[in-house]
Every structure is written in structure tokens, then in C-alpha cells.
Amino acid sequence: MLLIPVSKGPKYTTSSVKTIIGQDHLGIRNVGILIADYLQSGVTSITPRARYWSFFAWVLYDFIQNVPEEKTIKNFKSFLKKQEWYFILANYAEALERGAITHDVIGIQKAIEEWRKPQDAFEQKSNYVQDSFGGYGTYRNVMKILGITKIGEEAKGVHIDRLTPVGKMLAEAFEQTIKHTAYYRDNRLEDTPVPRGVLLDFGRVAALDRLKDPNSKDYPIVSNIFMPEEPRNSRQILRKQSLLYYMHIIHQSRGSKITFSYLQDMMLDGLYDNQTTVPSHLQNVAKGWEIYQVRQLFTYSLDTMWSYLLHQMSKKVVSMSELIAAVVEELENNRHDLSEDIKSLNESIPLNQDFRKATFGKLRKKEINAENHIWQPMLMMLYVYNRLLNRDDFDTSHQELLKLGGRDDISFTIWMDFVQSYRDKPLKEFLSYILRFYILEQHQKVALNKMITTGNETYHFVENDGKLYFLSDDQPSFNVFRVMQGLSILVDLGMVEAEKGVYQVTAAGRVKLDEKN
Numbered sequence: 026m027l028l029i030p031v032s033k034g035p036k037y038t039t040s041s042v043k044t045i046i047g048q049d050h051l052g053i054r055n056v057g058i059l060i061a062d063y064l065q066s067g068v069t070s071i072t073p074r075a076r077y078w079s080f081f082a083w084v085l086y087d088f089i090q091n092v093p094e095e096k097t098i099k100n101f102k103s104f105l106k107k108q109e110w111y112f113i114l115a116n117y118a119e120a121l122e123r124g125a126i127t128h129d130v131i132g133i134q135k136a137i138e139e140w141r142k143p144q145d146a147f148e149q150k151s152n153y154v155q156d157s158f159g160g161y162g163t164y165r166n167v168m169k170i171l172g173i174t175k176i177g178e179e180a181k182g183v184h185i186d187r188l189t190p191v192g193k194m195l196a197e198a199f200e201q202t203i204k205h206t207a208y209y210r211d212n213r214l215e216d217t218p219v220p221r222g223v224l225l226d227f228g229r230v231a232a233l234d235r236l237k238d239p240n241s242k243d244y245p246i247v248s249n250i251f252m253p254e255e256p257r258n259s260r261q262i263l264r265k266q267s268l269l270y271y272m273h274i275i276h277q278s279r280g281s282k283i284t285f286s287y288l289q290d291m292m293l294d295g296l297y298d299n300q301t302t303v304p305s306h307l308q309n310v311a312k313g314w315e316i317y318q319v320r321q322l323f324t325y326s327l328d329t330m331w332s333y334l335l336h337q338m339s340k341k342v343v344s345m346s347e348l349i350a351a352v353v354e355e356l357e358n359n360r361h362d363l364s365e366d367i368k369s370l371n372e373s374i375p376l377n378q379d380f381r382k383a384t385f386g387k388l389r390k391k392e393i394n395a396e397n398h399i400w401q402p403m404l405m406m407l408y409v410y411n412r413l414l415n416r417d418d419f420d421t422s423h424q425e426l427l428k429l430g431g432r433d434d435i436s437f438t439i440w441m442d443f444v445q446s447y448r449d450k451p452l453k454e455f456l457s458y459i460l461r462f463y464i465l466e467q468h469q470k471v472a473l474n475k476m477i478t479t480g481n482e483t484y485h486f487v488e489n490d491g492k493l494y495f496l497s498d499d500q501p502s503f504n505v506f507r508v509m510q511g512l513s514i515l516v517d518l519g520m521v522e523a524e525k526g527v528y529q530v531t532a533a534g535r536v537k538l539d540e541k542n
Contacts, residue, residue: 050483050499051331051464052471053324056430057504060317063426064310065267066260067171068251070505071163073129073513075251076236079199079243081161082173084108086188086196091214101185102158106151109159111208111219112231114140114147118221119228119235129513130233131160146218168192170260171250191246198243203231237519248518252537266310270303271511272521272538275528277301282526288508293318294378297412312419314508316426316437321503322385323409323440326402328501329388331464333398338486338495348493349460353453355395363453367407367444370452374407381408403456410444413437433470435463465493 132153156162173192177183430436520534
């Protein structure tokens with residue numbers, strides 16, 4: 026049993042707590058998720074394939090129109106899992122025929138295992154994923170965000186999701202694409218095994234990779250969802266502009282390999298340092314993604330400090346004050362003058378890519394010490410402050426992004442105000458405040474909130490009688506980079522081609538890039 030932090034209680038020597046669940050144990054990464062949601066709504070870190078929207082819309086449509094059973098959640102889940110299981114097998118069969126690798130197909134490992142068995146036909150399976158809604162559980166919320174489905178009306182007895190007019194149109198278009206297949210005619214409503222050849226034939230028209238085929242009647246609708254010719258609201262505008270911005274970066278890359286690091290550098294410095302020319306109609310979204318990337322640097326830096334404090338706790342039971350004093354002493358022994366005021370240090374921090382990369386490289390070193398895991402992250406956080414200070418090129422929407430998270434999740438606005446208030450104070454006070462309130466007490470607050478709201482035990486240390494007792498370590502990490510999922514959508518739409526990490530904008534993509542809206 027995990028004991029929550031109290032002033033008195035048993036002293037820990039060993040821990041028998043449950044495995045810690047979840048991530049973001051300082052509660053600060055969610056701000057990056059919110060920024061990404063704003064800039065690229067409907068494309069998340071787990072929804073990278075465009076045709077899933079067509080497929081799941083069709084399954085819902087087919088269930089409503091053609092399945093005689095009562096339209097209950099239970100019956101829908103059963104029908105859904107049957108259709109998805111054979112869809113997964115069809116995807117694998119189609120890719121295997123082309124000698125390609127199937128990627129981002131939910132439940133694919135179970136399908137590969139089954140396909141390799143010496144059998145001519147395949148029974149229905151429902152255990153390919155744990156979620157009772159199958160892959161629909163992953164895409165369900167974003168389908169609502171994109172206006173394809175809406176929640177059922179429980180008061181009227183409608184328990185399943187409903188299709189919007191656009192969703193119905195999408196489902197019917199997918200149905201028209203697959204209607205000639207033997208699977209559609211003979212197998213989808215039956216409970217008999219489906220032959221291997223039937224699944225391959227189904228995959229040739231229905232597979233995720235076949236969306237951009239000329240005969241895919243759902244393609245124009247899916248394309249207009251992600252790249253609307255006339256966006257109707259801010260979500261559609263920003264989503265389209267984000268995808269166009271990715272294509273612009275690729276087009277400017279001239280065949281460079283598109284890695285996380287490359288995209289991060291371009292989003293951080295491409296527009297800011299005039300390393301690339303960003304069209305005027307994409308500059309608003311480009312600055313939004315710059316803020317997102319700066320947030321990544323900020324949270325990674327705090328996470329690095331957090332991991333160092335945990336490491337120190339694992340070696341010795343100490344109080345907060347003793348732990349902070351030990352960090353200060355180690356830095357002073359390493360010839361850092363912590364009596365210097367923040368203003369003086371801040372003025373010495375250059376706003377160039379070389380400084381950022383060198384600093385980030387040091388705080389990622391495996392050798393654990395206060396120099397690399399406290400001092401360098403603090404420099405990076407001050408770099409963030411300087412980077413965002415007095416940005417007269419930011420409009421109201423960018424200022425709102427800086428406010429996201431408020432005090433609880435340490436928004437950029439809170440951080441900027443804090444640094445400003447400490448400008449004339451010594452580094453020792455500044456750093457001590459960060460370690461105590463932005464890390465140690467922040468974790469206690471977040472862990473207690475998670476225990477109360479979810480029942481998850483996420484404490485990495487407990488405090489008893491003023492002493493900190495280590496439970497588990499933690500490592501810094503970035504939010505999942507949704508840009509890669511956006512690129513996957515663009516590949517599915519045939520606007521970008523990818524081979525071994527090298528992306529190229531296609532002729533269809535260049536047409537979109539030439540648009541000015």
C-alpha cells in the first residue's frame with residue numbers, strides 16, 4: 026500500500042508499491058499536447074492513417090443500415106470487431122503482395138501471426154486488441170473532432186455514435202469503393218470463415234495504403250477533410266496550414282532526411298533566424314509550432330532536473346532543504362557563482378542555434394551530475410525566457426498559447442513573470458525556488474491529484490517527518506511528435522512520398538502548396 030505524503034508516518038527503507046502508471050509526473054507536458062491540439066486538431070499521436078476515418082464511418086453506417094440486430098453498444102462492438110479483424114488481415118495481405126511493410130495498422134501483430142498459419146480461410150477473432158471498441162476506440166474521439174460522427178442521444182435511446190452528413194457521405198463513398206468485392210457481397214454479414222483470396226481481393230481496394238488509388242471514391246472526401254478548399258472555421262484553417270507547413274519544410278529540405286531533430290530545428294529556427302522563407306499565409310501557424318517546440322525544451326529541462334533530484338534521493342534520505350543545499354554546494358564547488366543575479370546571467374545567454382544545441386547536448390549526457398542536469402537545464406530555461414521575451418511578432422492567438430497551463434501546469438506566462446520577478450535576486454534563490462516549487466512540490470501536488478481522481482499511484486518519493494524517501498526514478502522525454510503523424514496523413518493523401526526517411530512533395534502536394542488560402 027502506498028502512503029501519501031504526510032508530516033508523520035512510517036519511514037521507508039524499501040518500497041513495495043505498485044508499478045507507477047502514466048507519464049508526465051510533474052504535470053507540465055500536457056501544455057504541449059494542448060498546443061498541438063490547437064494547431065493540428067483531429068490528428069493525434071495515435072491516429073496517423075487517413076483511411077481509418079472512411080473505414081470506421083462505413084462500419085457504423087453498415088451496422089445501422091444493414092444489421093438486423095438491435096442497435097445496442099454490445100451488438101455494435103461485436104459487428105465492429107468482426108469487420109476490423111478482416112480489415113486488418115486484408116491490409117496485411119495487400120501489403121505482402123506488394124512486398125511492402127504494413128505500418129500503423131491497429132492489431133497487425135495478431136493478424137500477421139494468424140496469416141502465417143497454414144489455413145485457407147480465417148475464423149473471426151476479437152482479441153487482436155484489448156479495447157472493447159477495437160481500433161475505433163483510438164479514432165472515435167478524433168472522428169467527432171473532424172465532424173464525421175457525433176455522440177448518440179441516450180435520452181432517445183440512441184446509444185451508439187451517429188454519423189453526420191459528411192460522415193454518411195464518407196461511409197457511402199467507401200461502400201461504393203468496396204461493393205464489388207466478394208467480401209462485401211458474401212462475407213461481411215455472415216459468420217463463416219473468410220477465404221484467404223477473398224481477403225486479398227478486399228485489401229486491394231480497401232487497404233489503408235489504397236486510399237489515393239484513382240478508384241477510391243472516398244479519397245476526395247477524406248482529402249477535403251484534411252485539406253479543405255474552403256476552410257469553414259479556425260480548426261480547419263489551422264489543421265490545413267499545419268499540413269501545408271510540413272510540406273513547405275519538406276520542399277525546402279531538398280532531399281534531406283526528415284528526422285525529429287531536423288523538424289525541430291526547422292520549426293525552432295527556420296522562421297525565427299530566417300533560415301528559410303515561410304510564406305506569409307503560413308507564418309501564423311509556423312510561430313505556433315515554434316512555441317510548441319520551445320515548450321518541449323522547457324519541459325525537457327525541468328524533467329532533467331527532476332531526474333537528477335530523484336537520483337540524489339536514491340542515494341541518501343534527506344529533507345527538501347538538505348537536497349537543495351547539496352545541489353547548490355555541488356554547483357559552487359564546480360566554480361559557479363550563485364551569488365550572481367539573474368539579470369547578469371541572462372544577459373550572457375546568446376539566442377543562437379549553436380548555444381541551444383550545445384546546452385541541450387550537455388543536459389542529455391548519461392553521466393549524472395549537477396553541472397549537466399541542473400545548471401545546463403537552468404540555462405536552457407533562461408534561453409526559453411529570452412526567446413519569448415518581447416515578441417512583438419506574436420499576435421493574440423500566440424499570446425493565448427503562452428498562457429496555456431496557468432499556474433498549475435507552469436504556463437509560459439507564469440514562467441516569464443517568475444523570471445522577471447527574480448531578475449535582481451541571486452541565482453541561489455532563483456534555483457532553490459525552481460527545485461522546491463516547480464519540481465518537488467509540483468510532483469507531490471500532481472501525484473496526489475492523480476491518486477484522488479484516477480486511483481493511480483504515481484509518487485516517485487514520499488515525505489515523512491520532513492524527510493524524502495525515494496520510490497522510483499524517472500527519465501526526461503519529449504511529447505510524442507505529432508508532426509510525424511501529420512506526415513503519415515499526407516503520404517496517405519498522396520501529397521507527400523516517403524522512402525527511407527526522405528520525403529518529397531508530390532505534384533498533387535505542390536498544387537496545394539501553391540494555393541494562397
